[in-house]
Each structure stands twice: as structure tokens, then as C-alpha cells.
Amino acid sequence: LAKTTQPISMDSYEGQEVNITCSHNNIATNDYITWYQQFPSQGPRFIIQGYKTKVTNEVASLFIPADRKSSTLSLPRVSLSDTAVYYCLVGDMGASGTYKYIFGTGTRLKVLA
Amino acid sequence: NAGVTQTPKFQVLKTGQSMTLQCAQDMNHEYMSWYRQDPGMGLRLIHYSVGAGITDQGEVPNGYNVSRSTTEDFPLRLLSAAPSQTSVYFCASSYGGVGIQYFGAGTRLSVL
Numbered sequence: 611l612a613k614t615t616q617p618i619s620m621d622s623y624e625g626q627e628v629n630i631t632c633s634h635n636n637i638a639t640n641d642y643i644t645w646y647q648q649f650p651s652q653g654p655r656f657i658i659q660g661y662k663t664k665v666t667n668e669v670a671s672l673f674i675p676a677d678r679k680s681s682t683l684s685l686p687r688v689s690l691s692d693t694a695v696y697y698c699l700v701g702d703m704g705a706s707g708t709y710k711y712i713f714g715t716g717t718r719l720k721v722l723a
Numbered sequence: 724n725a726g727v728t729q730t731p732k733f734q735v736l737k738t739g740q741s742m743t744l745q746c747a748q749d750m751n752h753e754y755m756s757w758y759r760q761d762p763g764m765g766l767r768l769i770h771y772s773v774g775a776g777i778t779d780q781g782e783v784p785n786g787y788n789v790s791r792s793t794t795e796d797f798p799l800r801l802l803s804a805a806p807s808q809t810s811v812y813f814c815a816s817s818y819g820g821v822g823i824q825y826f827g828a829g830t831r832l833s834v835l
Contacts (some may be wrong), residue, residue, distance in 0.1 A: 644823065646824075652828070653813045654766070654813075656824065708777075708779060710771050710781055711768065711824065713765045714765060715765045716765050
């Protein structure tokens with residue numbers, strides 16, 4: 611069963627870089643790693659996705675080591691508006707042979723002034 | 724561009740009542756899924772579908788039915804509502820199994 615493990619919560623100050631690590635020891639060979647952000651009373655929103663090495667977009671970077679058993683989401687210079695829950699997802703094979711996506715507990719990031 | 728639309732936004736049911744939560748997407752996505760989120764908790768997968776006519780169970784399927792007769796729609800049916808089903812329900816869609824999931828705004832359901 612593909613499963614992710616993340617820290618439950620993190621605190622940071624405005625302007626700092628935040629790194630959130632996710633463990634996914636049983637990731638499948640052809641699976642991607644996807645991170646989502648969720649604000650209260652909203653649905654999750656896509657942040658970044660990667661398969662290996664490093665991926666960067668306008669809001670975050672994703673670092674994936676060669677063994678792909680973990681990944682690290684990096685948020686540069688966080689602001690108060692980055693306070694949210696961050697989820698790491700990998701796929702899991704369902705009974706019909708199709709992929710399903712199971713959310714873990716997520717990491718609750720609180721950015722302090 | 725509507726994306727993923729969920730209706731209703733709020734619903735109050737009495738124990739034993741049945742209802743259908745609607746989900747529609749206009750992005751021609753093959754993959755659709757339903758999650759529930761209890762207060763302060765993560766999302767749990769209820770059912771998902773990889774295309775019209777194909778559905779499969781997630782983590783917490785009991786008490787819920789789904790069908791997928793068209794690419795656009797993926798309704799979630801509560802057969803006999805129970806207080807334990809009080810939650811926020813999110814529908815999501817993506818292009819293919821590894822694609823980025825786009826989420827609706829959610830349906831907040833209370834079962835009394």
C-alpha cells in the first residue's frame with residue numbers, strides 16, 4: 611500500500627525558506643509525486659509535481675533523490691498567506707488495476723510575522 | 724472556465740434520508756474522484772472513476788454509491804444518511820491517473 615508520511619506541523623517566520631519532507635518508501639516505478647496546498651474551507655490546490663531530480667515553478671521547488679523514497683517541497687521566502695496544510699501524494703494501485711490517490715495527514719504550516 | 728462544479732454547496736439531512744451530491748467537470752478529464760474531509764483531518768478517498776462506466780472503491784466506500792455514465796458527471800449517492808457522514812465532500816478530476824487533480828469547492832453536509 612503506497613503511503614506517505616509527513617511532519618504533522620511546522621512553524622516558520624515570514625521571509626524564511628521552508629522545507630517539508632515527505633516519505634514514500636513504496637512508491638511505484640512509474641508514479642509521480644504531487645504536492646497540494648489547502649486553505650481552510652477550500653479544496654486542495656496543485657502546487658508542483660515531479661518524477662525525479664528537481665522541479666521548479668513560480669511558487670515552489672521539489673527535490674527528489676535518486677531512490678525516490680522521499681521528496682522535499684521547498685517554499686522560498688514564505689509569507690503569512692502561505693499558512694495552509696500541505697499534502698504529498700503518490701499513487702496506489704486499486705483492485706481494478708487503476709491508480710488511486712490517497713491523501714495522508716498533511717503538514718500544517720503556520721507562518722508567523 | 725468552470726472547472727469542477729459541485730452542487731449543492733450546503734445540505735442538511737435527517738438520519739435515514741438519501742441524497743445525491745452532484746459533480747460536473749468541463750475539462751474532458753477521464754479521472755474523477757470523491758473525497759470526504761472531517762474537521763481538522765485529511766481527505767479520505769471514497770470512490771473514484773477512470774472513465775465512463777468504470778468505478779472503483781477508495782478508502783471509505785461504505786454507505787456511498789457512484790456511477791459514471793458520462794465523462795462530465797460523477798454523482799455521489801448517500802443511500803441512508805448517518806450522523807457519521809457529516810463532513811465536507813470534495814470532488815476532483817484529472818487528465819489520466821497521474822495528472823494534476825482539480826478540486827471543486829466542496830459540499831458541506833450535516834446529518835442530524
